[in-house]
Amino acid sequence: MEKFVYIALFAPLLSSLLVALFAARPKILFTGILASALIGVSMIASFVLLVDVNAHGALHVKMMDWIDAGNLHIPFGFVVDQVSVIMMVTVTLVSTIVHIYSIGYMDHDKSFNRFFSYLSAFVFSMMILVMSDNFVGLFIGWEGVGLCSWLLIGFWYHKHSASWAANEAFIMNRIADLGMLMGLFLIYWQVGSFQYDIVFAAVKSMDVAIVTTIGIFLFIGAMGKSAQFPLHTWLADAMEGPTPVSALIHAATMVTAGVYLVIRCGELYTLIPHIGFAIASLGAFVAVFAASMALVNNDLKRIIAYSTLSQLGYMFVAAGLGAYWIALFHLMTHAFFKSLLFLGAGNVMHAMHDELNIKKMGGLYGSMKATAILMSVASVALAGIYPFAGFFSKDKILEVAFNHGAYYLWFALFIGAGMTAFYSFRLVMLVFFGEKEYTKYGIHPHEAQPFVIYALMPLGLLAIIAGFFEHSFEGFVTRLLSHYEVHLSHGTEWALIAGTSAIAISGIVFAIYKYSRGGFSKSLENRACYKLLINQYFIPKLYAMYIMQPFTVLSRFLWQRIDVRIVDFTVDLIAKVIYATGQNTRKMQSGNLSDMLRWMIVGMVALLALAIFFRPMV
Amino acid sequence: MITLTHYLVLVGILFSIGLVGVMRRTNLLMLFFSTEILLNAVNVGFVAVSNYYGDLSGQMFAFFIIAVAASEVAVGLGLLILWYKRNGSIDLNSLQSMKG
Numbered sequence: 001m002e003k004f005v006y007i008a009l010f011a012p013l014l015s016s017l018l019v020a021l022f023a024a025r026p027k028i029l030f031t032g033i034l035a036s037a038l039i040g041v042s043m044i045a046s047f048v049l050l051v052d053v054n055a056h057g058a059l060h061v062k063m064m065d066w067i068d069a070g071n072l073h074i075p076f077g078f079v080v081d082q083v084s085v086i087m088m089v090t091v092t093l094v095s096t097i098v099h100i101y102s103i104g105y106m107d108h109d110k111s112f113n114r115f116f117s118y119l120s121a122f123v124f125s126m127m128i129l130v131m132s133d134n135f136v137g138l139f140i141g142w143e144g145v146g147l148c149s150w151l152l153i154g155f156w157y158h159k160h161s162a163s164w165a166a167n168e169a170f171i172m173n174r175i176a177d178l179g180m181l182m183g184l185f186l187i188y189w190q191v192g193s194f195q196y197d198i199v200f201a202a203v204k205s206m207d208v209a210i211v212t213t214i215g216i217f218l219f220i221g222a223m224g225k226s227a228q229f230p231l232h233t234w235l236a237d238a239m240e241g242p243t244p245v246s247a248l249i250h251a252a253t254m255v256t257a258g259v260y261l262v263i264r265c266g267e268l269y270t271l272i273p274h275i276g277f278a279i280a281s282l283g284a285f286v287a288v289f290a291a292s293m294a295l296v297n298n299d300l301k302r303i304i305a306y307s308t309l310s311q312l313g314y315m316f317v318a319a320g321l322g323a324y325w326i327a328l329f330h331l332m333t334h335a336f337f338k339s340l341l342f343l344g345a346g347n348v349m350h351a352m353h354d355e356l357n358i359k360k361m362g363g364l365y366g367s368m369k370a371t372a373i374l375m376s377v378a379s380v381a382l383a384g385i386y387p388f389a390g391f392f393s394k395d396k397i398l399e400v401a402f403n404h405g406a407y408y409l410w411f412a413l414f415i416g417a418g419m420t421a422f423y424s425f426r427l428v429m430l431v432f433f434g435e436k437e438y439t440k441y442g443i444h445p446h447e448a449q450p451f452v453i454y455a456l457m458p459l460g461l462l463a464i465i466a467g468f469f470e471h472s473f474e475g476f477v478t479r480l481l482s483h484y485e486v487h488l489s490h491g492t493e494w495a496l497i498a499g500t501s502a503i504a505i506s507g508i509v510f511a512i513y514k515y516s517r518g519g520f521s522k523s524l525e526n527r528a529c530y531k532l533l534i535n536q537y538f539i540p541k542l543y544a545m546y547i548m549q550p551f552t553v554l555s556r557f558l559w560q561r562i563d564v565r566i567v568d569f570t571v572d573l574i575a576k577v578i579y580a581t582g583q584n585t586r587k588m589q590s591g592n593l594s595d596m597l598r599w600m601i602v603g604m605v606a607l608l609a610l611a612i613f614f615r616p617m618v
Numbered sequence: 619m620i621t622l623t624h625y626l627v628l629v630g631i632l633f634s635i636g637l638v639g640v641m642r643r644t645n646l647l648m649l650f651f652s653t654e655i656l657l658n659a660v661n662v663g664f665v666a667v668s669n670y671y672g673d674l675s676g677q678m679f680a681f682f683i684i685a686v687a688a689s690e691v692a693v694g695l696g697l698l699i700l701w702y703k704r705n706g707s708i709d710l711n712s713l714q715s716m717k718g
Contacts, residue, residue, distance in 0.1 A: 594710045597649075598641050 001052050005061050005078055008045035008088060009127050011038045012095075016120035019113055027112035029103070035116040036099040039123055043092035046085065053085045054476060060133060067136070074194055079133035082480040083328065086473075087130035087260060090332050091253050093462075094339045095123045097455050098248040101343050104452035105244055105350065115155060115242065122148035126253050130260060134194040135184050138261070142180070142225065145254045146173045152249060153241040165237040172234040176224020183217030186210070200267040208272065215268055215275045218261060226258025226312045229286050233540050235309055239301040243346030246301060251308045251342050252335035259312065259331050262319040266481055269322070276320045277406070283316025284401070284412040289537075291419035295426070296533045300345050300356045303427050307382065308338055310416060314397050317409060323400040323484040325477045329470065330393035337381035337389055337463040343456055344375035348431055351445035352438060358427060363436035368447045372432040374460045379428050381463040383421035383504045391501075392467030398500050399493065403486050417500055421507030429515035625666035632659035646698055646708040650691065657687045 015038035019031045053059065058081035066076035080088070099119060106112050125148055129141025154166030188194060190210055191202040203211050222228070227235035238250050249255070262269060262279065269276050290309035297303050311334050319327035351368055352361060365372045381388035384395060394417065401410035438445060447453070486493070514520065524530055535541065588599060632655055639652025661680045668676025702708050 591714045592711060593713055594641075594644055601637060601641060 001049065001056075001059055002061050004045045004048050004052070005059065005080055005131070006063075008042045008049060008092070009078065009124070009131060011042040011045070012120045012123035012127060014038055016117050016124060019120060020117040022113040023111075023117050025113055026110070031113045031116050032099070032103040032106075035120050036096065036103065039092060039096045039099050039120060042123070042127070043089075043096045046088040046092045049080050050085050050089050053080060053082060058082065058480070071192065072188075074134060074136050076137070077133040077195075078131040078137075079196070080131060082477045083260075083263060084130045086328060086332060086477060088127065090335045091123065091126050091130065094252040094335050094459075095119075095126075095248060097459055098244045098339065098343070100455040101247075101346070101452055102242075102244040104449045104455075105346050106242065109242075111155070115152075118148055118151045118155070119244070119248070122152065122249060122254070126257075129257055133196055135187060135196070135199070136194045138264075139180065139184060142221070142257065143177070145249070145257065146170065146177070146225075149173075149238070149249050149254055152245040153238045155242055155245065156240075159240070162240040165234070165240040169234040169238050172231050173224045176221050176231055179217045179219075179224075180221025183214050183221065186214050186217060190214075196264070200265075203268050203271060211268060212272050212275055215265075215272050218265060218268075219275070219279055222258030222261045223282075224258070225261075226255050226316070227309055228258070228282055228312065228316065229289060230539075232286065232290070232309055233536070233543060236302050236305045236536070239299070239305050243301065243342060243349060246305070247339040247342030247346070250305065252339040255308060255312060256315070256331045256335065259315040259319055259327055262316070263324045263328055263331075263481065266319075266322075266324045269320075270482065273322070276322060278320070280317045280320030280401070280404075280406065280409055283313040283320055284409040284416075285313070286310065287313030287317065287416040288412045288419070289313075291416045291423065293533055293536050294423040295419060296530055298357050298359050300348065300358050300361075300427070300431065301342070302356075303358070303423060304338070304341050304345060307341075307420065307423065308334075310420060311338065311382075314394060314413065314416070317413060318397045318400055321400050321404050321406070322482065323397070324481040325474055326393065326396045326400060326484065328477055328481070329473055330397060332473075333381070333389035333393045333463075333466045336459055336466055337378040340374060340456060340459040340463055341378040341382065343459070344371050344378060347371040347448040347452065348375075350448060352443055355438070355441070355443065358430040360437050360441060361431045362434040362438065363432070364438075364445055365432040366436075367445045368432075370447060370453045372428075374453075374456050375432070376428055377460050378463050379424035380508075382424050383508055384417060384500065385421075385504055385508070386501060387464070387467060389463050389466035392470045395497055395500055396470075399486060399488065399496055400484065402492075402496055403488050414500065414503060418503040418507040421504040422511045425508045425511035426515060429511055430519070434515060434518070622666055622670045625662060629659050629663040629666070632656075632662065644710040646701075646710060646713070649710070650694060650698070654687065654691070657683055 015035045018038075019035050022028055022031050049059070058079060060077065060079050062075045062077040064076050065073070067074040099116070102115065102119065106115050109115065122145060125141050125144025127141070129138055129145060132138045132141060150166045150170040153169055154163045156162045157166075184194070187199055190206060191199050193199060193202075203214075224231050235250060235255065239246055241250070269279075287310045290306045290313065294303045294306035294310065297306065311330070315327045315330050315334070318324075318330060347368065348361070348364060348371060349356065351364065351371075355361070377388070381390040384390040398410060398413050398417070401407075401413055488496075525534075532538070588595070590596075636652050636654075636656035636659055639655065640649060643649050643652060661683055664676040664680045664683070668674060668680075698708060701713070705712065
């Protein structure tokens with residue numbers, strides 16, 4: 001089985017390296033096919049491993065000793081257990097579909113080959129992240145996905161907004177990674193090892209204060225990657241990247257790395273339930289906070305990005321309250337329907353010639369039936385309607401919150417569920433139904449190529465049926481993760497399900513009702529609350545004003561005063577002195593042999609004097 | 619009695635004369651003479667010190683220097699004559715084609 005581990009891990013790397021050979025060349029269709037095929041191989045290997053782990057339990061592979069210095073021993077080892085294999089399957093499945101989809105989506109792009117190289121490199125980093133058996137490997141993968149995210153957000157680097165967004169994402173993640181690094185240092189300092197099994201065995205006997213600190217630091221890392229408040233602004237701006245990137249990295253895989261970290265460190269977080277509760281509270285806050293911003297936004301991709309944020313909040317609620325398997329389950333189902341939603345949005349963008357404003361769309365159902373159906377399926381799944389995937393996972397999370405007695409959290413999530421249903425169908429209604437606004441702009445939309453639609457079919461299918469694997473999924477992952485006991489009576493459970501479904505359905509019905517009649521009146525846009533939401537609670541502006549501006553002023557000061565006046569001045573002074581010495585002593589080189597001989601004698605006398613008067617101590 | 623000091627004083631005087639010659643003279647031939655004086659001053663020094671310590675390596679060195687000086691003069695004088703035939707002068711100040 002070991003070879004399947006290596007195939008799953010290294011096929012994406014091979015793909016990336018092979019395709020990189022052609023990176024500077026004009027489009028070659030073959031690179032896209034090769035990359036998709038190799039990622040597909042990785043997916044098949046992951047499925048084989050899934051079956052194997054199910055039958056024979058976890059697999060632990062040590063490839064080689066990696067770092068061996070002093071007391072620090074870090075092997076390059078991989079663990080394929082119930083959690084990582086689920087992540088591997090999810091990542092490779094979505095990646096394969098995104099790769100195939102990108103062949104169609106990036107068809108006319110100059111840098112077709114480069115795109116596939118980056119995309120495969122991302123998959124490789126993500127695989128390292130989920131498969132590593134120690135924190136350092138996880139961190140390497142963590143940085144690797146950050147780097148690939150930066151490369152891919154700024155893929156169209158000639159656009160200023162794209163390179164700005166890429167830098168924003170990278171810098172915000174760097175801030176969070178500092179927290180993560182502190183956590184790792186603390187772990188090493190306390191335990192002396194980075195291996196998961198050793199660390200988790202050791203934390204049980206550790207001082208609670210230290211475990212709390214480690215937990216907080218690791219969660220700061222998770223906050224950056226998973227774009228939780230207050231480090232959330234990069235995710236919406238990251239939508240500058242090509243849409244397949246948004247689907248793969250900023251919806252399905254990379255942003256869930258933070259959730260994966262909390263799940264992986266579940267044994268650590270169960271020891272500090274108060275931190276877990278704080279995580280859950282933050283998650284619930286973000287769930288509502290992000291959903292509210294999605295309510296009014298008119299940018300097709302940003303709406304979905306806020307929705308991702310909100311769903312990540314749901315995952316953190318489950319993970320924070322100790323229901324790790326439910327968090328993982330929602331992570332998986334969310335990956336399916338959210339990437340489907342994004343890829344569908346990509347089709348719409350193509351049809352609309354990269355127009356993103358949903359107010360300029362409408363009535364696209366006529367020309368793009370398949371995309372419309374797929375996106376509606378994804379939206380229903382996102383809204384959490386029975387029997388679609390989102391219903392099972394999201395409902396479980398609400399149940400957990402209720403079961404925990406955290407009624408405030410439950411209520412926040414409950415409201416969030418209503419908002420989710422509303423904005424999803426607002427989007428569907430404004431894009432696919434209603435008045436055909438696009439005719440005013442002279443656009444003739446067309447459906448995407450058939451193979452693109454076929455590539456999306458598996459995701460559509462999974463968005464519908466993934467929920468039914470709930471019990472087998474629970475049985476599978478709880479062999480590793482702790483069980484979560486729900487102590488609610490059947491009646492309460494049913495009432496909760498009914499309540500959640502009711503608010504989701506009413507959200508959908510309200511959206512359909514409202515937008516089939518032309519939507520809200522314009523006067524609403526002058527209200528304070530609308531302004532607050534459309535400006536994202538003014539948080540980007542606050543960051544610009546209170547963090548970026550002072551920082552710019554400080555940087556400017558350091559540049560103009562400290563750097564130019566002191567550092568540069570010193571360096572320049574040395575150069576000037578040497579230069580002036582050269583200028584003045586040039587006269588010595590008169591070319592006259594007699595003069596040279598005199599100087600030679602002067603030098604000799606000087607050296608003699610040195611030899612006589614400055615004897616070294618004997 | 620002539621002691622080592624006397625020899626060394628002689629060496630010093632000879633060397634100084636040579637140095638002044640090197641510094642002051644502009645005639646290339648005179649420069650050669652001055653260099654010979656310098657070399658022979660050193661030779662005297664070597665031999666004197668060698669005799670003083672009863673160690674032959676100083677005298678051996680003196681022979682080396684004599685051999686080197688002889689060959690140097692042979693080559694140098696040849697070049698000097700060639701130069702004189704071409705330029706009609708062996709003044710150092712005229713021997714200047716590069717300038718810093």
